[in-house]
Amino acid sequence: MKDTTVVRPKREPKATKRFICLGFCGGGAGSYMKWADAMPPGVELAAVCYPGREGRFIEDFVEDWDELVDDALDAVISAAGIPYVLFGHSMGGWVAFDIAARIEERGGPVPEALVVSSANAPSRGLTAVDMFPSQQDSDEQLTAWIQEFGLMPEHVLSDPDLQEMAVELMRADIRVRDSFRYRDGSAVSTSVQVLTGDSDEVIDPESKELWRKVAKGEFRHTELPGGHFYTPEIWNTLPSHIASLNEQIPSSPARRDVAVAWRGRHGRSPQ
Template sequence: MVAAQDTTVVRSHRASNPSRTLVCLGFCGGGTGPYHAWGGVVPSDVDLAAICYPGREGRFLEGFARNWDELADDATEAVLSAATEGPYVLFGHSMGGWMAFDVAVRIDKRGGPAPEALVVSSANAPSRGLTVKDMFPDQRDTDEQLLGWMRTHGLMAEHVLNDPDLQEMALELMRADIRVRDTFAHHSGHRVKIPLQVITGENDDVIDPDAGVQWKNLSLGDYRHDVLPGGHFYTPDIWRRLPTFIPALTAPTSPRSEGR
């Protein structure tokens, strides 16, 4: 397991007197970049941080995680590192939603500090296990199919699209994440005690119609399910403003933030 480093928690927005931090976990094939723009829409007293997984960005020289547990161990240490600065809300999109749930469970087993809330976006409940619907992109996809998927969902910047060497690196990263994702297994009985918010896209055909009910069964605390316009990544405008749909970011300040 790789210990949390300065390059592991990427803080793209700092508030002058922060009440909490929004900590984001990446989706399959993604890095911290898609979250940086949220610095302009999070509440003025909220810090923004994203967890960098091994093998990319500032951790480029590290090897990719070999399986789900290895990545979850690494992400847990990184989130706990972010938590040393005070209260936080934990967010994960798609594969990152499962990772955020798993990390929250692991932190609870260790005795905290737990997030004030868990927010999972565009993810089916992990309790149903890894199904064909969740296995997209697929390990069997060609390079062209993977590149097409990344173009469609805006995961590749223009300079990457025009650079064969950067394309190759993006494909390597995506395939590494797919391999990790495909080793995921839910452990029966795992639930979260903290408030849980589930966000899904109204036109996302990846999400089960009863995903909300399945997620609610994994929560022992407050629960809400919000359906937003668009597909797996919503509409571009909704994605840009996604933090504005997270009530936990404007909730009364936790006592733990005193003296921060």
């Protein structure tokens, strides 16, 4: 897998665990790069870049949900050479869940833990509340939304052409998100941690209970200050709130063997 797809900003040759992050609607691998220096000892950060952005800018956007998940699943498996924790924020939480469920169904190297942030339970299905920003929003509204949540770097804010590209990317992701359909019966057995903001109006009050129904293993819910992206202070240090990164879990040589064998059967190269 190319470095433009799985971005590892600070390579740790002696890492015993990898924290693999999946992007939210309109986001990219760059949204997680600031966490590289905040990783606990022995943990390496890796972020998946979806087609059509950053290092994969020349590639076409994916057309629908299944195409996105297939692309991201390949990336995750390529980075699963050591035990890993799978993370997704907002739309990325559904991507992470879908990938973890599919890997488990196929007997692949499952994550040690699945962490979903600011995401309703996928079994609830896509509702009007989840569809924000929306396809009906104007370019100006989308630009304002990106600015509000700090998703647009300063050099983009000052360049109309780059702003236009950011909006195009957002619209492409919205179309993909709106094609999401929960696969009836899909669930995960790995440990699951759900993070939500205490003032996030997008999250269903029943979200914890709904997530628990598709999380068959250990489950925990952590409520944090702020809205959909928490407070800036919380977002910048979010890995410190993830239990599976801060609790030492012994690595299993057998698990590594499973990962290598699974990739070999599916023609994927380890990274």
